[in-house]
Amino acid sequence: MKTRNLAALTTALVASAAHAQSSVTLYGLIDTGIGYISNARTKPAVPSIGGSSWSQITGIINTSRWGVHGNEPLGNGLSAVFRLESGFDSTNGAFKNGGDLFGRQAWVGLTSETYGGVTFGRQYDFMVDFVAPLSATGSGFAANLAQHPYDNDNLNNNMRLNNAAKFSSVAFNGLQAGGMYAFSNEAGGFGNNRAYSFGLRYAGGPVTVSGAFLQVNRSATPSEANATGAVSTNDGDALTTGGRLQIYGAGVQYAIGKSTAGFVWSHSSTEDVTGILQGGSTTTGALHGHGIKFDNFEVNGRYFVLPMFSLGASYVYTMASFEPLTGATSRPHWNQVMAQADYRLSPRTEVFLEGTYQRVSGGNGNPVFDAGIFNLSPSTGNNQAVVSVGIQHRF
Template sequence: MAADTETEKERVNMKTRAAAVAILVTGVAHAQSSVTLYGLIDTGIVYQNTARRTPSRATSPGASLWSMQDGNIRTSRWGLRGNEDLGGGLSAVFWLENGFNVGTGAFRNGGDLFGRQAWIGLRASQYGTLTLGRQYDFLTDYVAPLSATSSEFAGKLASHVFDNDNLKHEMRLNNSVKFSSVSFNGFKTGAMYAFSGAAGAFANNSAYSFGASYSYGPFNFGGAYLQVNRPAQPALANASGAASTRDADQLTTGARQQIFGAGAQYKVANASLGLVWTHSITYDVTGIWQAGSTTTGALGGRCVKFDNFEINGRYFIRPDLSVGAAYTYTTGGFGGASKGFTSARPHWNSVMTQADYLLSQRTDIYLVGIYQRVGGANGNGAFAPSISTLDPSPGNEQVVAAVGFKHQF
């Protein structure tokens, strides 16, 4: 009888141990996969010393403007990202990200649910990541972090005129296949191709991008190229292709668009210094990105080019307090059907200063000031001072000041 009781106890113990092992294995398997819900909210009060009045009073002088503006540094967003360990250094990864306006609660990116990013792919720990979906190009990945437009620095308000080089992350590429390598002794590279999705018109609004970066001690370097292929005739344009015109994220529109960029950064202790150059050109222009949307007229049928030369610096006075500044000189030109650049030679001088104070690891307060002046535009209103998504000035200069705060979760 005692032996039977002892045997029963052993069976119970074995079942208990088996259950414990099963729970442990389940826990380990769950630990190898993760899904993260995250977000960021950025809003503040913005002052402009002069801005264009409503269309009905367009010929009147400008007026000062106070407004609440969302996403002065970083666009407010929420998203889901995750990975699953498939074994052997291979993981499945995905990213879904929505943009929204704090002031109105409305979706950004033309109302798309996941208009900022939407992709899925595989990551090999020894080689890199292959992803498919709506994604950023390599100017955003490798050059923007070296600029004051970096999401960790002054962001959107420090963007170059009309965001002509996409360092402000406005344009994404739909239907894209992208490979980004891991770091090999500080060197990374990548390439991507975005399909047009149009039957019989493989190159009608297709796009490709490639780039590389290198880090060596306190030095960081990056360079990238982006080309969007579109027809010269607007009537033949494929609006839902790689660079969609339906999501309000396109930049200068027209025929073929090319953007080159390179930058360098030196970091030491609690300071950094950066240099960035970008060049963009769009043929047979139909619209230009201004005040947060693409406007037509004034440049129709012409080609337009920009060169941006930026120097920036940042200094951490304390771990929770930083100051920074940037100067950008932008030259522009446009011409007629000959694709010459003789009609005008506009140039912009832009100066930005910023202070940022961390209330916690996730919440900070910022103060940003920008001065922009344009010359040589020959009276063409399309080349008016234009700071980020704000209303442009009716004159040749504009001053903007913004105070706000960001919270990450």
């Protein structure tokens, strides 16, 4: 009897210890401020009507979010992991990502301390994971207001991949690799709105170099649309609509302490394009043609004047080529400058002043090619300025 009780007690203690090693963490970020926007459209249906705007803005640097992530050690360096993450508008409490509860991320998988991790669900591609950290936008220091036009290269991670199986290795002598495949989940349409991505990153000493590729295979024919495939087209997250989307790019960053300097180049193209991300949603029919291509060139730098105070800036030159169904090819190009001052009140709370100016030329009068910064109201013409002051708190 005593032996059975001792065995039961030992089993309970082992189970309790294993449970204690597991973790589920609630986390989040709230980013809100006051912003000035020049030449903002007041009637989206009439792009020429607008004016200056003062308003409260959410997600100036980073989109407000909350989530939970978990880790359960399984032994021998293997763990079960998951993440559920929801975006929201901190000015009114509304859901982002078309109202999806966990529209930012929703995945589960296994990770190995020796080899890396395999995860399944709604996830980011390797342009986001490997190239974006070297940019000012996305996971870079300035994020949203430093977004490249229309986020055409997804470095600001507006687009996620559904139904994705993803592998990311651990770093071997500074080299890390990854690959992923996102299923169309369509019966009889295995290749209709499927995607794949891969990337490489090397970090050695003060230098980090990365490159990545992403392709989404889909049909531009409306009757063949697969809205819930690898890239959702019913939640406003798609960068473009139409045929095949291809994105690739590379970047390099040099660090001195916490201060950094970087350069990023990226290319994107959409065949048989029918719409593009503008003003916070993917507008269809506004840009209808045989195809559109972008090349983005960015230089950026961030300098820590004090351990808690930094100054940052970026310059982006973007050139595009749009071939309409009829008429001459348009070759718009953008010049965009961003500057930021950031002061950390604590490890979790910071206040900031950030501004962006963008100017466009060569749009041939197409309002889609008017200036537009992040998901704010596009300009009524070829230039726009945004200046914001805000606070960001992490929990």
